Amino acid sequence: MSRTMVAGNWKMNTTPTQGTALVKEVMNKVPNPPTKVVFGVPAIQLLAVQKLVSGHANYAVAAQNMHQEEKGAYTGETSAEMLVDAGIEYVILGHSERRDYDGEDDELINRKIIRALEAGLKPIYCCGEKLDIREANNQEVVVGKQIEQAFSSLSPEQVAQIVIAYEPVWAIGTGVTASKEQAQGMHDYIRRMIANQFGSEVAKGMTILYGGSVKPDNAEELFAEPDVDGGLVGGASLDAENFAAIIRAIKPA
Numbered sequence: 203m204s205r206t207m208v209a210g211n212w213k214m215n216t217t218p219t220q221g222t223a224l225v226k227e228v229m230n231k232v233p234n235p236p237t238k239v240v241f242g243v244p245a246i247q248l249l250a251v252q253k254l255v256s257g258h259a260n261y262a263v264a265a266q267n268m269h270q271e272e273k274g275a276y277t278g279e280t281s282a283e284m285l286v287d288a289g290i291e292y293v294i295l296g297h298s299e300r301r302d303y304d305g306e307d308d309e310l311i312n313r314k315i316i317r318a319l320e321a322g323l324k325p326i327y328c329c330g331e332k333l334d335i336r337e338a339n340n341q342e343v344v345v346g347k348q349i350e351q352a353f354s355s356l357s358p359e360q361v362a363q364i365v366i367a368y369e370p371v372w373a374i375g376t377g378v379t380a381s382k383e384q385a386q387g388m389h390d391y392i393r394r395m396i397a398n399q400f401g402s403e404v405a406k407g408m409t410i411l412y413g414g415s416v417k418p419d420n421a422e423e424l425f426a427e428p429d430v431d432g433g434l435v436g437g438a439s440l441d442a443e444n445f446a447a448i449i450r451a452i453k454p455a
């Protein structure tokens with residue numbers, strides 16, 4: 203089974219009208235994608251975009267967040283059960299913007315991952331180091347700790363349901379992309395870590411995406427690395443032509 207995936211994270215961009223037009227345009231340009239393609243859309247667009255992709259085996263939708271509790275008095279929040287009932291397959295968890303602006307840490311993200319998996323949602327778990335950590339060459343220690351905490355108490359069967367997105371914070375929205383060597387180095391480290399903790403079969407099957415200024419002109423060389431299984435794409439996923447080019451940069455299995 204192919205490990206590849208290209209996921210777009212629209213963040214807080216696009217109105218419902220714009221979002222629907224964007225999805226239709228991407229699907230017109232790439233009717234048979236060579237990989238799983240996921241649209242990470244704002245909450246208000248989940249149902250409409252799910253309707254557009256339903257029936258297309260290689261297209262799916264991700265929520266950008268969810269609450270760690272099953273239900274209750276949490277005004278403004280969305281539960282895992284609500285997402286599953288709406289047909290949503292994935293949820294992005296632990297994005298650096300939620301860590302920075304909403305104070306999310308790996309202990310909370312661990313609770314969200316467990317809740318998502320119990321409900322039948324597949325987490326796209328984001329991890330990655332800040333610039334000072336990279337400059338001190340401590341990225342493996344820091345990302346290793348993030349994953350260890352976020353995956354704490356999970357079984358190998360549960361971890362096998364997770365997609366990891368390695369997103370160095372210094373590369374997000376900056377136009378500075380990690381080199382293919384930097385990306386491959388960290389993906390290899392993450393895969394070895396998963397193998398040590400959850401077994402080599404889980405590690406071999408795990409999809410590990412790179413995120414941080416992925417563009418049409420760097421996607422192909424990044425995706426050619428043996429442990430880079432695709433991308434989590436921010437800015438470039440908002441333009442149908444660019445996102446289609448990034449999808450096409452994945453080599454068919």
Ligand SMILES: O=C[C@H](O)COP(=O)(O)O
Nearest residue numbers: 211374375414415436437
């Ligand atoms: O979730 C996506 C990442 O934050 C990457 O964003 P970017 O492609 O705009 O750098």
